[in-house]
Amino acid sequence: MALTYSRPVKIHEPIPLFELPDATGKTYTLGDWADKHVLVVIFTCNHCPYSQAVRPQLVELWNNFLAKNTSVQFIAINSNDARAYPEDAIDKMNEPRYAYPFPYLRDESQEVAREFGAVCTPDIFVYNRDRHLAYRGRVSDDWKNPAKAKRHDLDDAIRALLRGERPSADQYPSVGCSMKWRRD
Numbered sequence: 001m002a003l004t005y006s007r008p009v010k011i012h013e014p015i016p017l018f019e020l021p022d023a024t025g026k027t028y029t030l031g032d033w034a035d036k037h038v039l040v041v042i043f044t045c046n047h048c049p050y051s052q053a054v055r056p057q058l059v060e061l062w063n064n065f066l067a068k069n070t071s072v073q074f075i076a077i078n079s080n081d082a083r084a085y086p087e088d089a090i091d092k093m094n095e096p097r098y099a100y101p102f103p104y105l106r107d108e109s110q111e112v113a114r115e116f117g118a119v120c121t122p123d124i125f126v127y128n129r130d131r132h133l134a135y136r137g138r139v140s141d142d143w144k145n146p147a148k149a150k151r152h153d154l155d156d157a158i159r160a161l162l163r164g165e166r167p168s169a170d171q172y173p174s175v176g177c178s179m180k181w182r183r184d
Helices: 051-068 109-117 154-160
Strands: 004-006 018-023 027-029 040-045 072-078 103-106 123-127 132-137 175-178
Touching: 018 103, 018 123, 040 109, 040 154, 051 072, 051 154, 051 175, 123 154, 132 154
Parallel strands: 040 072, 072 103
Antiparallel strands: 004 175, 018 027, 040 123, 123 132
8 A cells, every 4th residue: 555645736727528337337427517616526535544534523524415405416537447456447437345325437548637737546626616726635634533523525616615605724634555556
């Protein structure tokens, strides 16, 4: 497990277009969420201990926003090389220990991860209504023990956007395992 931090990116960059399947074969495009005010894109995978650690936090956040009928959509994307890491294969993504209550998509070609500039799992990007990047960073300041977190960066960024405000410019990088790129 190689600890990797996400790279700084330009806030306000437009979201890359994509068309990706989930584990059931249903294909999603950016247009499927055109009515949402906030779009949270999470590059993740099944095998990474960092992704496994923040999964319950992401699910809880999703459920909190869903319960409030907010216009927020979460999307998880698995871009890792499944040949080298079979646990990240598309057929494993629906297993209860890996599944999400929001779309979990497979980027087999890894082109989408490259377009976004994703470098680690998890790597989180939050887009505003106009689909410009508003936040890129971590879930909170304590990925190991969320009960001890003092900063809830992802939650704060989403709430700011829902209020029509910009998220704090004080953004900390995502931290996780390096993206597992194919070597063909």
